[in-house]
Amino acid sequence: MSAGKRLLTLVLGAVTVLALLVAVRATAAQAESNGGVRVMPLGDSITEGTQVPGGYRIGLWQRLAAARYTVDFVGTQFNGPGSLGDHDHQGHPGWRIDQIDANVTGWLRTHNPRTVLLHIGTNDILQNYNVSTAPQRLSALIDRITATVPNADVLVATIIPLSSAGQAAAARTFNAAIPDIVWSKVSAGKRVHLVDMYSKLTTADLIDGIHPTAGGYDKMAAAWYAALQSIPGSIGQPNTTPSPTPSPSPSTTSSIRGVGSNRCVDVAGVSQANGARAQIWDCNGQANQRWTATSASELRVYGNKCLDVNGGSTADGAAVIIWDCNGQNNQKWRFNADGTITAVGAGKCLDVPNYSTANGVPLQIWSCNGAANQRWTRT
Incomplete structure (x- = not known):
């Protein structure tokens, strides 16, 4: 094979791998759509979560889930x-x-958000890009958003502080223009709202002079959450049914029997390995069927393994496994008055697929419907 053909083969192979990676990434993102109120976090690296992957979205999601809002x-x-x-x-x-403005119409048409969380302008200052006209560009971007999704609430945040003295001054000047911009949109009948993010953080909350620490991002989450709660409809209404019952005390250990199958939640093969599947099996009282409900909303087995939604997924059909207990939301469960058990992080129910009653059927999470394959009793 000639050098040119070998090079072409390598290039085509790399393109194929990249296409597969993009397809996997897209599938993962689409799988997390849950039918809730669509909220688009929009901006730069502070929205992406540079330094702390997920950024403010972690704390915001946790607050929404804890209050039983269904948000996508x-x-x-x-x-x-x-x-x-x-x-x-x-x-x-x-x-x-300007870069967000050049692309935002397509994103909005694709996802049709009910609510937009906009934090943008930091890179205009960091790159010293026509800083004096940044407020006008922000105004034009807001107009483009409201024209594309006129029924959406658009929350416009002042940008967070910067550590560099010169950049900090430019940020303050930029922020000072934002309230009048927002007011002009409100006066024109647009659903635009101001969020004072700048005052919620100080430079002590920055990990590198630009991006927040985990604590700083959580302060941003709190500010977004408070603003959303103040705007009717922006995140819908909390799901108040079914009513939860208090979690058992830390010492409550029991088997968990399926109403539809009359079989118990069981760790396949009595395995203690991370990733072992949870399934239904004839109730036998063995250690792999004895679950301890803790005050942290965990369901522990073997003392140190927790019932876990694989990968923190929120998708219908996500596997239920055991994993080392780590306190994350995908290991928290809530017993409900109707006998269902909710995976707190996903807002979905522990479910036996296809109403099966057979030994060895692996468990999953699924949108709650109250059917017998989602109801359980502790024995």
Whole structure:
């Protein structure tokens, strides 16, 4: 084979691998759509979560889930840890206002968000890109968003502080223009809202002078959450049914029997390995069927392994396994008054696929429907 043909083969192979990776990434992102109120986190690396993958979206998701809001983060990007129940977003590290503006129409048409969380302008300052006209570019971007999704609430945040003295001054000047921009949109009848993010953080909350620490991102999450709660409809209404019952005390250990199958939640093969599947099996009282409900909302087996939604997924059909207990939301479960057991991080129910009653059927999570294959009793 000639050198040219070998090079062409390598290039085609690399393109194929890249296409497969993109397809896998897209599938993962699409799989996290849960039918909830669509919220698009929009911006730059601070939305993406540089330094702390997932950024403010982690704390915001956790607050929404704890209050039983059903929200679907949307966007073409995807990242974050298992404690973030929905990894989709529209954050682009290094991007300026004009770059977001050039692409936002397509993103909005694809995802049709009910609510947009906009934090942008930091890179205009960091790159010293026509800083004096950055407010005008922000105004034009807001107009493009409201024209494309006129029924969406658009929350516009002032940008967080910067450590460099010169850049900090430019950020303050940029932020000072934002309230009048927002007010002009409100006066024109547009659903635009101001979020004062700048005052919520200090430079002590920055890990590198630009991006927040985990604690700083959580302060941003709290600010977004408070703003969303103040805007009717922006995140829908909390799901109040079925009513939860208090979790058992830390010492409560029992078998968990399926109402539909009359079989118990069981670790396949009495395995203690991370990733071992949870299944239903004839109730026998052995250690792999004895579950301890803790005050941290865990379901522990063998003392140190927790019932876990694989990969922190929120998708229907996600596998239920055991894993070393780590306190993340995909290991938290809530017993409900109707006998269902909710995976807290996903907002979905422990489910026996296809109403099966056979030994060895692996468990999954699925949208809650109250059917017998989702109801359980502790014995």
